[in-house]
Amino acid sequence: MSNEKPAQKDAYDLILEAIDVGVYKPGDRLVESELAERFGVSRTPIREALQRLETQSLLARDGRSLIVASLDHNQLAELYVVRSELEGLAARLAARHAAVEEVRVMEQMIAADRKLISNPSALARANRRFHRQIHLASHNRYLVQQLDLVYRSMALMATTSLAAEGRGETAMVEHEAIVSAIKAREEQAAYDALKAHISNAFIERLTQDSEASKAL
Structure with a gap:
């Protein structure tokens, strides 16, 4: 029997999917600790995923916080x-x-x-x-x-x-x-x-x- 486990989604995909299905909407604040708890992963991959999403302009800065971006x-x-x-x-x-x-x-x-x-x-x-x-x-x-x-x-x-x-x-x-x-x-x-x-x-x-x- 194969011991291979099905591939799991990484933090980036999990956050992106949550935005896509409307769990997080434009203007919603994303907090590392809350995301880590929700998705059951450590804060390091969450932090990396947030940085990647910000680079892609899917997240924006609101002071020191990251929020889901909106389109004008x-x-x-x-x-x-x-x-x-x-x-x-x-x-x-x-x-x-x-x-x-x-x-x-x-x-x-x-x-x-x-x-x-x-x-x-x-x-x-x-x-x-x-x-x-x-x-x-x-x-x-x-x-x-x-x-x-x-x-x-x-x-x-x-x-x-x-x-x-x-x-x-x-x-x-x-x-x-x-x-x-x-x-x-x-x-x-x-x-x-x-x-x-x-x-x-x-x-x-x-x-x-x-x-x-x-x-x-």
Whole structure:
């Protein structure tokens, strides 16, 4: 029998995942001792992870404390520009390189995700899995790496555009159009469909932010 133990997530991944799922939101203070206790690791790897996250601009300084960073309007716009182009390229390459089995998995994801429309947080997690499947289907490791960086920054968004009324159902229709183009090997159509999908998500997010600012 093998004595190998399953690989454990390191402190960096644990903190990043906690930010991604909303355990820690923009503005929340991160304390070494509390993180070490929560994740059951020593303070040294926690300290190193915090330094790495700060270097990547996922954490910011508030006096002597480290807090989860937030994105201002310009940063959000810049992020969506880069995301749109990279994801569009991923869809284009997926239309060229995706295996039949990979396309089938995308179709199965859409069918499963439709059952989550009434649960925005679960749908948001499923949405990330769907997009990553497209990234992987591009069969370009360097593109996947860059998109991973983009999605790390997206973890700084406190809300999901999929929470907006009707957005979940619309997003599923858009996903179907993307996969249909990939399946048909229509590279330009796949690129255009994914860019339109990201554009619509950005419009929804700007609308959400505008309404939130009115409520203040």
